[in-house]
Amino acid sequence: MVCIKDASxxxxxxRIVYVGIFDFNKLVKTIATWFAEMGYEFHEDVYKTKVPxxxxxxxxxxxxxxxxxxxxxxxxxxxKGHIWELKEIEVMVDGEKKKMARGKVQLILWSEIxxxxxxxxxxxxxxxxxxxxxxxxxxxQITGGWEDECYYRMYKLHLEIKKCLNMLTTSNASQxxx
Numbered sequence: 168m169v170c171i172k173d174a175s176x177x178x179x180x181x182r183i184v185y186v187g188i189f190d191f192n193k194l195v196k197t198i199a200t201w202f203a204e205m206g207y208e209f210h211e212d213v214y215k216t217k218v219p220x221x222x223x224x225x226x227x228x229x230x231x232x233x234x235x236x237x238x239x240x241x242x243x244x245x246x247k248g249h250i251w252e253l254k255e256i257e258v259m260v261d262g263e264k265k266k267m268a269r270g271k272v273q274l275i276l277w278s279e280i281x282x283x284x285x286x287x288x289x290x291x292x293x294x295x296x297x298x299x300x301x302x303x304x305x306x307x308q309i310t311g312g313w314e315d316e317c318y319y320r321m322y323k324l325h326l327e328i329k330k331c332l333n334m335l336t337t338s339n340a341s342q343x344x345x
Contacts, residue, residue, distance in 0.1 A: 179318060181325045183274040185332050188258060191250075191268040197331040198230055198246065201324050207232035207244065223254040223270060235284075242317040243279040244324060248272070274328060278321040280313050 202209035213229040231245045253270035260267075329336065 179277060181276040181322060183272070183276075183325065183328055183332070183334075185272040185334065186270075188256070188267050188269050189272070189332050190265075191253070194272075194328070194331050195228075197327055198324070201327050202230075202232040202244075205234070205320070205323075207234045223252040226250050226253060233281075236313065236316075238285065239283060240313055241281040241284040242313075242320065243281060244317070244321050245277050245279070246324070247275045272332070276321050276325055278317045280317050 199209055199211075209232045210230065211228070212231055213227065215227050217225040217227075219225075226248075227250075228248045229246070230248075231243060233241055233243045235241050250273075251271040253268055256267055256269050257264050258267045259265075
């Protein structure tokens with residue numbers, strides 16, 4: 168199995184930083200719903216909360232989802248979240264009291280492409296054939312097709328999260344791609 172990752176890990180990572188009032192349950196539900204609607208298998212890998220202090224609780228979570236593109240390619244989108252000073256508050260929304268959260272949110276998204284996820288190229292000769300195919304035959308398909316599509320799919324999730332948090336910049340280049 169070959170996992171395509173960039174040499175510098177921060178170049179293909181999308182980061183969302185938000186400070187303010189938001190609906191925490193809606194945020195988690197939006198992420199899970201997006202994965203389900205796009206056909207990804209969703210996993211909640213890690214969810215932990217530090218003991219609440221007077222400033223508030225501090226949850227950390229990691230989500231991931233994968234989808235098979237064909238018999239050789241699999242896309243992964245991963246999300247790591249950390250929220251500081253999370254406190255539950257009551258807010259008036261459209262004349263009704265609603266329970267919301269206040270805190271400092273940091274979400275980091277990144278994508279991965281797994282080639283040969285079934286492990287068909289296992290023998291030394293098959294690995295040499297696979298390396299030849301990657302370098303000379305499928306190079307443009309890998310770098311210009313699969314990597315590009317996976318990258319823009321990740322940014323569609325990024326866009327949905329920004330909409331959920333009511334951020335001002337609720338647009339990006341992924342809207343017109345894939």
